[in-house]
Amino acid sequence: MKVLAEGEGERLAWMHPDEARRWMRDNKSRALVDRRMDISEAVRRFTRDGEYFAMGGFGHIRVSMNAIYEMIRQKRRNLIMAGKTSVHDVDILIGGGVVDRIDCAYAHGHELRGLSPCGRRATESGRVKIVGELSNAAFQWRFKAAAMGLPWYPARVMMGTDTFRYSSAMIVEDPFTGSPITLLPACYPDFAFIHVHRCDRYGNCQIDGTTIEDVDLARAAKRLIITTEEIVDDDVITSEPGRTVIPHFIVDAVVESPNGSHPGNMPGLYYSDEAHMTEWLRLSRSDEGVKEYMDKYVYGVEDFDEYLGLIGGEERMEYLAKLERLEVPLDAPWSRRGK
Amino acid sequence: MSYNTTELMACVASRVLENGKSIFVGTGLPIIATMLAQRLHAPDLLVVFEAGGIGPKLPTIPISVGDSRTFHKAVMAASMDYTMGMAQAGLVDYGFLGAAQIDKYGNLNTTVIGDHDLPKVRLPGSGGANDLGSLCHQTITLMRQDKRRFMEKLDYLTTPGFLTGPGAREAAGLPTETGPYRVITQLGVMGFDKETKEMTLLQLHPGVTVDDVMENTGFELLLGEVKETDAPTIEELKLLREEIDPSGIVIGK
Numbered sequence: 001m002k003v004l005a006e007g008e009g010e011r012l013a014w015m016h017p018d019e020a021r022r023w024m025r026d027n028k029s030r031a032l033v034d035r036r037m038d039i040s041e042a043v044r045r046f047t048r049d050g051e052y053f054a055m056g057g058f059g060h061i062r063v064s065m066n067a068i069y070e071m072i073r074q075k076r077r078n079l080i081m082a083g084k085t086s087v088h089d090v091d092i093l094i095g096g097g098v099v100d101r102i103d104c105a106y107a108h109g110h111e112l113r114g115l116s117p118c119g120r121r122a123t124e125s126g127r128v129k130i131v132g133e134l135s136n137a138a139f140q141w142r143f144k145a146a147a148m149g150l151p152w153y154p155a156r157v158m159m160g161t162d163t164f165r166y167s168s169a170m171i172v173e174d175p176f177t178g179s180p181i182t183l184l185p186a187c188y189p190d191f192a193f194i195h196v197h198r199c200d201r202y203g204n205c206q207i208d209g210t211t212i213e214d215v216d217l218a219r220a221a222k223r224l225i226i227t228t229e230e231i232v233d234d235d236v237i238t239s240e241p242g243r244t245v246i247p248h249f250i251v252d253a254v255v256e257s258p259n260g261s262h263p264g265n266m267p268g269l270y271y272s273d274e275a276h277m278t279e280w281l282r283l284s285r286s287d288e289g290v291k292e293y294m295d296k297y298v299y300g301v302e303d304f305d306e307y308l309g310l311i312g313g314e315e316r317m318e319y320l321a322k323l324e325r326l327e328v329p330l331d332a333p334w335s336r337r338g339k
Numbered sequence: 340m341s342y343n344t345t346e347l348m349a350c351v352a353s354r355v356l357e358n359g360k361s362i363f364v365g366t367g368l369p370i371i372a373t374m375l376a377q378r379l380h381a382p383d384l385l386v387v388f389e390a391g392g393i394g395p396k397l398p399t400i401p402i403s404v405g406d407s408r409t410f411h412k413a414v415m416a417a418s419m420d421y422t423m424g425m426a427q428a429g430l431v432d433y434g435f436l437g438a439a440q441i442d443k444y445g446n447l448n449t450t451v452i453g454d455h456d457l458p459k460v461r462l463p464g465s466g467g468a469n470d471l472g473s474l475c476h477q478t479i480t481l482m483r484q485d486k487r488r489f490m491e492k493l494d495y496l497t498t499p500g501f502l503t504g505p506g507a508r509e510a511a512g513l514p515t516e517t518g519p520y521r522v523i524t525q526l527g528v529m530g531f532d533k534e535t536k537e538m539t540l541l542q543l544h545p546g547v548t549v550d551d552v553m554e555n556t557g558f559e560l561l562l563g564e565v566k567e568t569d570a571p572t573i574e575e576l577k578l579l580r581e582e583i584d585p586s587g588i589v590i591g592k
Contacts, residue, residue: 058390058405085390085405085466109463111366112402112588123461130461133450135469136389137423144420156427157473160511161446162496163465166455171512180512209410210391211418267407274402324407326398335588 004180007167009132012080012103013052013187014168017149020188023222024149028249034201035254036231039304042253043070046191046223052080052103054143054221056194056214059087059106060264060272062207064193064227066257066304072096073298080131082189083107084139084213088264088277091116094128095290096298103132105139113277113334118284133166134158134184140213142187146220152183192221194246195261197268198230203251204237204244209267211245218246227257229269259308259317270320271330276311278333342571344525345590346579347544349375350571352435352481352523360432361385363422363471366404367589368481369435374400374583375575387431389467391417400584404467423467426474433520434471434478440493441480443538443558444507445500445519445531447472448493455495465497472498473513477520484524490557501536526552528568532561539563545570 015023037045047053057063068089071079076098081090083104090107093099095118108119122128134142137157145153158164159171159182174181194214199205203226207214218224226246231254237244259266263273263280283289301307308317322328342350345368352372356362358381364373374397377384387393390405394414401408410416425431439462440448449468453459472478478500482488500519502508509515518536522529528542539561540552545568553560584590 058403061390061403061405061407083464087403104464106463106466108461109466111404112400115462120461124458126457130455133464135465135473136419136467137427137470137474140419140423156512156514157470159473159513160496160499160502160507161469162450162455163469163498174512182512209407209416210405211416212390212405213419215418216420265403265406267410272402272406330399330586330588332402332586332588335586 001175002173003170004173005164005171007164007169009166009168011168011185012131013189014185015188017151020146020149030249032202032248035203035248035251036201037253037255039066039070039255039257042225042255043067043074046225046252047071047076049076050078051190052082054082054084054189054192054217055086055089056192056217058212059085059089062195062266063089063261063264064195064257065262065264066227066255066260067193067225068092069298069304069307071098072294082139082187085136087111091119091284094119094122095284096294099128101129101131104130105134105136110281113281117281118290132168133163134169135163138167138169138184139187140216142184143213143216143220145184145186146188147216150186152185154181154183156181158182187220189221191223191225192217193225193227194218195227195257196246198232198236199226199228199254200232200234200237201254202248203254204248205246206237206243207245215245218250223252224250225253225255226251227255227260229258229260229266231256257304260304262308262311269324270317271323273311273316273320274330274332274334281334340573340576342576343591346576347571348481348523348525349579349590350575351528351568352479353379355479355521355523356381356384356433359383361387361430362433362435363387363389363426363431363475364404364435365437365468365471367437369437370397370400371579371583371589372481373435375578378578378582379575387422387425389419389422391419391422393417393422400588423470426470429476431475432477434475436468436471436478436480436498438480438482440488440490441482441522442490442493442500444502444504444536445480445522445538446493446496446502447480447498447500448495450495450497452494468498472500476517478518479521479523480519481523484526485555486557489555501531505534505536526555529560530563537561540565542566542568544568
């Protein structure tokens with residue numbers, strides 16, 4: 001195959017497929033063993049400074065906030081984040097000093113809420129480095145390549161653009177059509193956290209609603225930590241095996257984290273907490289504000305339960321559940337700025 | 340009934356969307372326009388969101404293109420793999436995008452203002468935009484028009500329009516018979532010349548002159564058969580204000 005162009009981005013988290021197969025053979029237990037532990041142990045055992053990682057969900061939807069706060073508390077440093085629609089997750093991790101490089105499809109934005117003051121300030125000042133650019137489909141299919149044990153995956157995206165130029169992909173002449181086609185390098189994150197609706201103690205998971213990239217990301221990650229709203233009896237899983245989207249034999253740890261996506265949305269259970277998001281967006285306009293937020297919500301609490309108490313506890317979560325069910329109107333304080 | 344330019348853009352954009360087609364929708368104003376079209380002339384517009392929501396009945400404006408509203412009463416809650424695969428396989432008619440900068444060939448920048456490695460303003464990046472611009476049959480862009488946004492040379496080319504002109508998309512390897520279709524701004528509606536693929540003025544909003552548009556465009560805009568936009572109707576405005584965005588999150592108060 002003739003190589004027509006090569007992106008300038010750093011090719012990170014790539015492995016030869018045979019090396020990946022050895023990893024899967026030697027490190028993933030096929031046994032139905034109890035994988036439950038608390039978040040502090042999971043972060044201590046499965047995450048290391050300087051590693052490349054991904055968060056499941058969609059940046060502020062079904063995201064493992066418990067794990068994010070714990071990585072900040074344990075002072076993980078110099079991590080490279082897969083910016084695959086990274087929104088509140090990456091912003092908080094930059095603010096917490098954990099992430100200093102981003103492999104970037106989407107970061108520095110809060111979707112409808114506008115740009116992220118914290119993430120932008122870090123990248124514009126050079127504190128955070130963008131090691132590569134790519135598109136969302138490209139990230140999805142880099143995970144798919146890894147999930148399938150392939151060195152790359154072909155796709156008809158990014159061609160002709162600077163997004164390709166700054167990516168770690170290649171464009172080759174497709175031997176079937178004779179036309180150029182993009183080859184996306186497999187992406188094997190050192191670790192990933194994925195937040196799910198329910199799983200059993202072994203790690204067999206169900207997700208309600210969209211799975212986003214998580215089915216492939218789960219198989220791509222070298223170490224996979226599941227945080228879950230609920231741990232259910234074994235027969236909840238085995239009575240409906242067609243609903244299992246992540247199986248136990250690729251899972252390394254299971255952490256029970258009720259309300260664990262707050263302030264993000266957990267489809268079917270609770271909507272995003274826009275008052276809390278507004279507080280973060282306001283405070284994160286300065287480094288002092290970021291410190292104030294971290295002191296209050298991350299360092300000032302023992303664990304996620306204490307954090308939930310701080311944001312209004314059961315009453316607040318009940319309101320967010322009503323909002324999710326469309327029983328109360330959305331109030332978005334950030335939308336009133338400057339209007 | 341008086342209206343603001345955001346409401347005008349939402350109404351004009353919604354009228355472009357045909358019933359029975361499929362559309363891949365980005366954050367913000369494109370969602371509002373899509374919801375309006377669904378409630379008026381295009382009840383069978385198949386809406387696709389990149390995170391996996393397909394065919395939802397959007398009850399209220401989603402904050403994220405991945406939040407639970409994007410698969411409310413949907414026909415399918417799928418995955419990024421599925422929706423992007425759908426677009427690559429030719430099942431998505433329109434990609435609906437916003438941008439910070441655009442050039443005469445409809446190429447878009449949503450990544451960075453200034454130098455990539457030392458940015459003046461760092462923007463989110465491609466997200467799904469490059470994929471929509473590469474894979475959907477046609478793309479529609481909704482954005483503000485001024486000389487800093489409509490420019491001869493982009494600071495960064497995130498999402499492909501017609502790239503460098505006729506034949507460039509095909510030469511690059513992108514699917515054939517694809518590319519930009521409409522650009523909708525607070526001043527008017529632009530299309531692209533069939534031969535040269537250059538941006539062409541097609542429509543002026545009420546009270547806007549050709550000169551107004553030219554003064555707010557940083558490249559040579561071609562003139563088509565320019566028509567005047569019909570002002571937003573009371574029905575459109577009521578739906579926008581009372582049903583689609585009652586808190587004024589996108590359209591303002």
